[in-house]
Amino acid sequence: MESNEKKRILSMYQCTGTFTLGNYLGAFKNALRFQEEGYQCAYALADLHAITVRQEPAQLRKYTQDAYAFLLAMGIDLSKTLFFIQSHVPQHAQLAWILNCYTQFGELSRMTQFKDKSAKHADNINAGLFTYPCLMAADILLYQADFVPVGADQKQHVEIARDIAERFNGIYSPTFTVPEPIIPQHGARVMSLQDPTRKMSKSDGNNNGCISVLDDPDTIMRKFKRAITDSEACVRYSDDKPGVKNLMEIYSCITGKSMEEIEGEFAGKGYGDFKPAVAEAVIGELRPIQERFKEILQDKDYLQRCCRENAEKAGSIAQRTVSKAMKKIGFLPMK
Numbered sequence: 001m002e003s004n005e006k007k008r009i010l011s012m013y014q015c016t017g018t019f020t021l022g023n024y025l026g027a028f029k030n031a032l033r034f035q036e037e038g039y040q041c042a043y044a045l046a047d048l049h050a051i052t053v054r055q056e057p058a059q060l061r062k063y064t065q066d067a068y069a070f071l072l073a074m075g076i077d078l079s080k081t082l083f084f085i086q087s088h089v090p091q092h093a094q095l096a097w098i099l100n101c102y103t104q105f106g107e108l109s110r111m112t113q114f115k116d117k118s119a120k121h122a123d124n125i126n127a128g129l130f131t132y133p134c135l136m137a138a139d140i141l142l143y144q145a146d147f148v149p150v151g152a153d154q155k156q157h158v159e160i161a162r163d164i165a166e167r168f169n170g171i172y173s174p175t176f177t178v179p180e181p182i183i184p185q186h187g188a189r190v191m192s193l194q195d196p197t198r199k200m201s202k203s204d205g206n207n208n209g210c211i212s213v214l215d216d217p218d219t220i221m222r223k224f225k226r227a228i229t230d231s232e233a234c235v236r237y238s239d240d241k242p243g244v245k246n247l248m249e250i251y252s253c254i255t256g257k258s259m260e261e262i263e264g265e266f267a268g269k270g271y272g273d274f275k276p277a278v279a280e281a282v283i284g285e286l287r288p289i290q291e292r293f294k295e296i297l298q299d300k301d302y303l304q305r306c307c308r309e310n311a312e313k314a315g316s317i318a319q320r321t322v323s324k325a326m327k328k329i330g331f332l333p334m335k
């Protein structure tokens, strides 16, 4: 088997608010795992994607800086991993334009995220929202990523990136690595604590349904105690118990325990024991990260330097791919 070192990983995160426990369990924990397993990892904040929904300028700047500091606090190791901000690397927008011209209107119309977001923001159904997957394909293909770790909601976008890569490679000759999504077994779709049929999301109108990674311990405990469950009062993993299933998934992701082990641990106990135990696990997991986050955020020079150095490195990798694609298409090179 080929060693992991040759395999490239790319994933990105929108910085449109404070990250949620869903981002953390569905995406970030995996990001760290790959970094430790010797893959060549590149992670970035998708601020160009963020403006497909209207953002308040000062907020966007703050969220982006906080998000960068949070991921460093979480353990992204810049000696092993590239970590940058999308808008600092102009090749993303450049390749996105090119890929727009290799993507069909019909394919983009089928994207469920486009349908959801255009229903949610009916007053701003902009072209960027529609061509969002082409920018995401550019993000992935620029770094010739073999694998793209994402939560379940992004699988369709990685699949269209595969289709675009295969199409381009077929028209010209192999240019882009065809990426594969990696979806975690548990935590791929962390649900709202207030409505376990809906994904936990920063834009959730009901704040009690969403745990922010910066929530303090009391808030986390309160939100878990109020989490919607059912009247059976039995900790059992089943699709017909979506609230309990969601809490078990969260608990399993953090403690590493299997569903059978969790059922055993809470056998004969009710939700009055189970919910605080889940909350404690989440509090214990986030506490050290929150402490490091506050420290890192103090050092603005360090943050700026990391952003700049990583954008420069990312830019030189990205430029190689853009140049290769442009040459194949037939653009006259500038001498």
Ligand code: TYM
Binding pocket: 010, 011, 012, 013, 014, 015, 022, 023, 024, 025, 026, 027, 046, 049, 135, 136, 139, 140, 148, 149, 150, 151, 152, 153, 154, 157, 187, 188, 189, 190, 191, 199, 200, 201
């Ligand atoms: P975004 O910013 O919505 O989410 C970032 C990552 O977190 C995962 N995620 C979740 N996982 C489990 N449960 C949840 N409730 C939950 N909410 C979010 C997402 O699946 C994602 O992995 N379009 C992407 C950002 C992006 C990207 C890319 C990703 C831009 N370019 C290139 C991969 C590769 C997005 O909006 O994710």
